[in-house]
Amino acid sequence: MGKRAQKSRDARGRGSVGGAERVLPALSSLTDLPRWGELSPSERQRMEFGGLRERLAGELSLDASELALGCVVRLDRGFPAVLSERGVLRAEFAARLSKAGYSRVAVGDWVCLRLPAGHDMGLVCEILSRESDVARWKGKSRGERQTLAANVDVVLVVQALGDEPVSCDRIARSAVIAADCGCEVAVVLTKADRAGESGLRRDLGLVRELLGEGVGLVATSSDASAQGLEAEAVELGAGWGEAAVRALVPEGRVAIVLGESGAGKSTLLNALLGRAVLETGAVRSSDDSGRHTTVARRMVSLPGAGVIVDEPGLRSLPLVGHEHGLARVFPEVSEAAQGCRFRDCSHTHEPACGVRAARLDGSCGPVRVDAYVSLAREMRASAQSLDPDIVL
Template structure:
């Protein structure tokens, strides 16, 4: 017997409803992408699970997307409420979709050698760009002797940031995350390989749905076990999306996300003597003065400048690629037009 869910349980909201015409409501149905494979998509619908074939004429689709479908398969992709993407790994000038239509993102980081404020700021910049709610989950609390020290370091990044420490193997500890798992709410779990994302997901589910790996003793890292993104309906009613650990998380088109993540630096910069101050030794720099007085940590400024440079470089590269593709397409159309004229004897 196929398990079916109402659209509300799958995260449906008025934002998506308003995109449908009366004709589409009568002739089609909606489905949410729960798994993405090379040749097919796994979907969740009111009638139960379904799969459709991936065809060359489909747009880029990712887990969490809402699709309009009929008996023959794919009809169209609905506009996303939120979209998570990154610059594709390596030197390739392309954007890689990660997930769509998320309400909350659990950024998982373990309380051992994996702990890194700079990497956390990178994730926060990506999340803040979309408007989804970031929640920092510090795992392996049972293996840490000074939890408060780590938690206070994260909280110092943003006093309003939700920070939760858990033992992912203990369901009573994980229950602190129940507020983010209400019916119809969609969460993503992001973090480096081996930080306990799959263990956390299993505890939230109340059962072991994903394989987990033990910790390597030499560097306190777990073995990476998740290899594909998938959407799970939790016992509490929410939907949880697990993503593989991403060792290379390059940023592009996240200028506002960086500004939100480093709001303290952005606010200080308003008081610099020069509007184009680079915060690297100019006279009258309020940011430099804040570092000298101990109000701002040098590490934070260094990471802010690093991420800002990376964002600017990747955004410019992608914009240049788009411009070249547009120009190439125009040239092809011109050549095709001239070829048709020649064939007609003009």
């Protein structure tokens, strides 16, 4: 490869990993990552690491001091960037993990890292089991579960506002996925400037009806002209702006932004960082969707707050086997469904339907019931079309 070609490849941090072609670490991309001490494994993961270190040191005849705890802080098409007490470095997978390792590892994973003396490249020996696993279903009946980030505490569902009412379906399915993964959920409505005062009022009301008072709700805008909307948001019991987002992710916590391409995720993170660290891109004027500007999954460390994972936008979020998540987000509807006469009730036309009765007598809100019914229908259909050999 010529010098120029090499340089441009490195700047983008690309290369075929796991295959024959390898690239040098793109160090320019390793800025604004968390520092050692800002992330901490659970007590269980520390114990797991202790046991692993002992076993691997014996098996590989190494000094145990060569093995360290690390956290994967950036995944792009280069080698994973891993944070350890020695700072951030790129790491390869140990031979026995290599193929499976690259497809299995996620940002946020704690790993057992070998740091051979005198090398600037680490070696991932093992991925520690996860405390949480934010995943989405990729593809249709022969699809697979794809982990977006591991060991995350909070999922920030990011949804852009506009002229049309905000998409309750998209927010509900994101919340179900987050709850299914055992994470907390909060909603961040971006681009409030485009909704204006009445649109913001309408959309904050809708999200409150959908998810209730217990879920963190913040509206933001990157446009200074929207400052006047703060009072509106606060009056409706929602947070406003970067400070309110920071409060959702205090020091010591790890969050992930989940939203469509063009929702303004990277713009929001840049505002939180106080400078343009992440690339942002214009949306198409024809349908308002983004162009998948973010391609790497990476953590950014917020000054005075926790850590957030920036992600490429996700076009679809199919629900497959997320029954636990559905019951956690809509407990009262799920309980009403226990009272349906038919076990496979679709809650649309069957006699003696507990869900429709609860909607009618007002014990379950209509926005919540409608979201529940439509997501439950989708899950029933996906369960029927799913290849039975696939393990969820």
